[in-house]
Amino acid sequence: MLFEDLKPKVVDILKNESNSVTDRLHQICQLLNKTITYYDWVGFYFKNGDKEELKLRTYVGEETDHTIIPFGKGICGQVAVSNENFVVPDVQAQDNYIACSFTVKSEIVIPLFKNGENIGQIDIDSETPDPFTEKDERFLEFVNQEVAKILE
Template identity: 35%
Template sequence: MKDPNLYLEITQQAEALCADEPDLIANLANISALLYERLDNINWAGFYINEQAQDQTLVLGPFQGKVACVRIPFGQGVCGSAAAEKQTKLVTDVHAFPGHIACDAASNSEIVIPIVKEQQVVAVLDIDSPDLGRFNEDDQAGLEKLLNLLESLNWSFYVK
């Protein structure tokens, strides 16, 4: 059974790590490391950044795990779908997801949460697991608690 306070603790730790630090990349790097360290049965945690809004392409950002796909167009794969639709994607079996992009063949489930600033998707938080059905609605609700912090970071370079 998961610790019911896990996501609250993660959010509090992330807030403490980001307090008084203006650098976006440093903050995203620490948050991805924190998630990778604290969450069980995951093999990748990180961010894809929408570097140029007009391109609608996510570019690999800070992460923990194996090497990853570098560019993902909006609308493609789980990350691109979450970005295009501006909604969280909780996928219990990535192999059943139409158009899934297999960056790591060991990944079987995934959750992707878009980060929106001024009605624009500036990035997505992506977490993968080798376990089928690793993520559920409790994980989604817990990870979405990070959105206030993530959206409060300095995205000015990426907001067009």
């Protein structure tokens, strides 16, 4: 399915206020995991209060021990500091990579901004080497912009 076809589905999920914010985020994870073949793990991390760390809010995919990630550590922690997209074509080539599973080959992390502040991110792991393109980046930026609209 093309990213353009997914956009209205993302909006519809997020507009459904009868579900909690976490439930809607989880449904986004499910949609992306189910629809995009190389999105093997999809999750949302958010800044953990006033702490310099990220906390996993919801995800779909293999279970992870990485529910708390300090700023600066791993790909997610680096994005929390840099405020920039991070596409990793080969996780083995990254020095500051936190291995979640030996099957993960690549990762993309897109920061989520609310009122100009980096408050979280969407994190996607893939078991496919180097699958992410600029189209993935633009689509995930769209997802995060839409998610930001429902966050307090």
